[in-house]
Amino acid sequence: MTAPTKPQPQPQSPPPSPHSSPADGSADAPHGADLHSPVIDWFDEHARDLPWRRPEAGPWGVMVSEFMLQQTPVSRVLPVYEQWLARWPRPADLAAEAPGEAVRAWGRLGYPRRALRLHGAAVAITERHGGDVPTDHAQLLALPGIGEYTAAAVASFAYGQRHAVLDTNVRRVFARAVTGVRYPPNATTAAERKLARALLPQDESTAARWAAASMELGALVCTAKNEACQRCPIAAQCAWRLAGKPEHDGPPRRGQTYAGTDRQVRGKLLAVLREAHAPVPQSVLDRVWHEPVQRARALDGLVADGLVEPLPGGLYRLPLT
DNA sequence: AATGCGTGGCG
DNA sequence: TCGCCAAGCAT
Structure with a gap:
């Protein structure tokens, strides 16, 4: 599957007029007015029945x-x-x-x-x-x-209220369609919040539709990998696509390590306690991980978090209170 | 602001 | 195989 449109070197794209006439009264945001209808219409047709x-x-x-x-x-x-x-x-x-x-x-x-x-x-x-x-x-x-x-x-x-709903999907859609980059910053920035507010339709119910629709677009079409621009309702206006879909340049997003971490040990400990319907002796928990120092740290952490309740006699259970 | 926090599926 | 990714929050 090759991209339907080959990235051409862009001489100088004519900026879309920021003063487009708001014939229907929906053009309340300079950048977003031309995005609302296509995205919401797409949502009406393709939204998952969740x-x-x-x-x-x-x-x-x-x-x-x-x-x-x-x-x-x-x-x-x-x-x-x-x-x-x-x-x-x-x-x-x-x-x-x-x-x-x-x-x-x-x-x-x-x-x-x-x-x-x-x-x-x-x-x-x-x-x-x-x-x-x-x-x-x-x-x-x-x-x-x-x-x-x-x-x-x-x-x-x-x-049905009017709020900027800024999750990872919406952030990615905005990064691409508006800002013209492959990925948003690692942490949400003030600039992103400002943009999200500026793009929010004035009308309350339209704003709520837009929030759900832009999120769904990021989840189904404008995905992190293997984005499906051929199915995107705003591909024609997407700044990132129009720029030839340049690669991500910023710092690499730090991947969460898991194997061998306390998180993995905590997961194993809690899995035992979830299955048990009576207090579990320490000796049983000891079998989930070989390294005693890390094992104890993980269990202490679970207790500190309130996920595990210690009982007298070295017994443990899920919290009753 | 950077970290820690679960789990499973997929290329 | 293994790194990446999936509608964040709390500290």
């Missing part, structure tokens, strides 16, 4: 999905999401459980601290918000496990 996008998911379903999707692919989230919502259909249902049950139900999604935080968020929602996922961005942001992205995502997807 359970947390259905009306019956509700704000709680949206929030649960956002926790699970932090750094974890959709395909692995789907089955756990269904079980989770069936078991805990409302925040108060989860809040009534022991936190260890949330960690157990999290299964092998990874980053199990998210399960603990989601449980903590359910408790806070039950105590402070009468059991309803708050609608206010600041109140969402105050919940454990919810940062800038997730607060904006819940407010936008669940409540």
